[in-house]
Amino acid sequence: SVPLSFFGGIGAASKQGILVKGSNYLEALNDVDTVAFDKTGTLTKGQFSVVQVNPVNVSKQKLLQMAASVEKNSTHPIAKSILQAYEGELLTVIKADEKAGHGLVAQVNGQSVIVGNAKALKQNNITFTETDAVGTVVYVAVDNQFWGDIVIADVPKSDAQKAIQLLNNRGIHKNVMLTGDNQIVGQTMAQKLKMSAVYTNLLPENKVEIINDLLKVSHKNNKKVAFVGDGINDTPVLATADVGFAMGGLGSDAAVEAADIVIMGDEPSKVSEAMKIAKKTRRIVV
Numbered sequence: 001s002v003p004l005s006f007f008g009g010i011g012a013a014s015k016q017g018i019l020v021k022g023s024n025y026l027e028a029l030n031d032v033d034t035v036a037f038d039k040t041g042t043l044t045k046g047q048f049s050v051v052q053v054n055p056v057n058v059s060k061q062k063l064l065q066m067a068a069s070v071e072k073n074s075t076h077p078i079a080k081s082i083l084q085a086y087e088g089e090l091l092t093v094i095k096a097d098e099k100a101g102h103g104l105v106a107q108v109n110g111q112s113v114i115v116g117n118a119k120a121l122k123q124n125n126i127t128f129t130e131t132d133a134v135g136t137v138v139y140v141a142v143d144n145q146f147w148g149d150i151v152i153a154d155v156p157k158s159d160a161q162k163a164i165q166l167l168n169n170r171g172i173h174k175n176v177m178l179t180g181d182n183q184i185v186g187q188t189m190a191q192k193l194k195m196s197a198v199y200t201n202l203l204p205e206n207k208v209e210i211i212n213d214l215l216k217v218s219h220k221n222n223k224k225v226a227f228v229g230d231g232i233n234d235t236p237v238l239a240t241a242d243v244g245f246a247m248g249g250l251g252s253d254a255a256v257e258a259a260d261i262v263i264m265g266d267e268p269s270k271v272s273e274a275m276k277i278a279k280k281t282r283r284i285v286v
């Protein structure tokens with residue numbers, strides 16, 4: 001076999017499907033004491049499926065039709081699941097605005113429609129009942145009337161547990177989840193994966209704030225913070241962390257550009273693999 005020093009750490013990493021944009025990032029990995037993960041698409045498959053349809057004063061079919069018609073204008077994995085669950089004619093949507101971490105506001109048949117999370121409905125002063133189901137909840141309101149909710153679920157990647165375990169084995173015990181999803185979903189999943197903390201209901205800008213807080217703590221101890229994201233809305237967060245990892249499998253072009261390290265495929269455990277290579281490389285260089 002070829003000794004690692006022959007092609008260096010970057011070459012060794014690329015053989016594992018880990019693209020490192022500079023040796024300084026590999027070097028920085030040796031000092032990481034905190035790893036923050038995005039949830040959807042990073043720790044979970046990002047393949048949602050509808051598990052409940054709960055209409056209020058309309059039929060299930062009508063609720064799904066409205067939600068699907070509006071979600072047709074989104075590329076979010078949530079949108080795909082709702083379109084999959086609905087078979088039938090879609091309504092004509094005149095205008096649809098998507099707001100990161102909220103959902104969509106649209107004009108449908110002269111009606112003003114909101115399809116999004118609790119935050120989106122609260123912001124528009126809609127009177128509604130929040131569900132306590134374990135799942136990501138999409139609420140629908142039409143002309144300020146609450147039409148009900150659709151509960152969808154995503155599953156962790158089979159590699160997610162290993163990703164956290166390998167970090168713990170390396171002595172990195174600050175493994176946190178950052179998510180725009182609700183508290184029930186975030187806490188249930190973080191507990192299952194044995195992560196040290198979870199921050200929920202976050203907008204992209206809140207994720208940046210939390211990374212900045214984590215950076216303060218780590219930097220005080222001459223340590224560094226890594227962030228791992230799939231790219232949807234994660235670009236500013238990737239740029240804020242000391243080392244930003246983008247998952248290349250699902251990730252957007254913008255994320256691949258903003259990242260310091262790109263993981264080809266969809267395994268978050270490659271973060272530990274990169275750290276292992278970084279450590280070996282340093283041993284050879286020194």
Ligand code: ADP
Binds near residue numbers: 039100182
């Ligand atoms: P995460 O932080 O888990 O990667 P996002 O930031 O992509 O999640 O989304 C955060 C939350 O915003 C979602 O859990 C959902 O409640 C809401 N949301 C985002 N996009 C949509 C959409 N197209 N339809 C409905 N809700 C959405």
Ligand code: MG
Binds near residue numbers: 039042
């Ligand atoms: Mg995401």
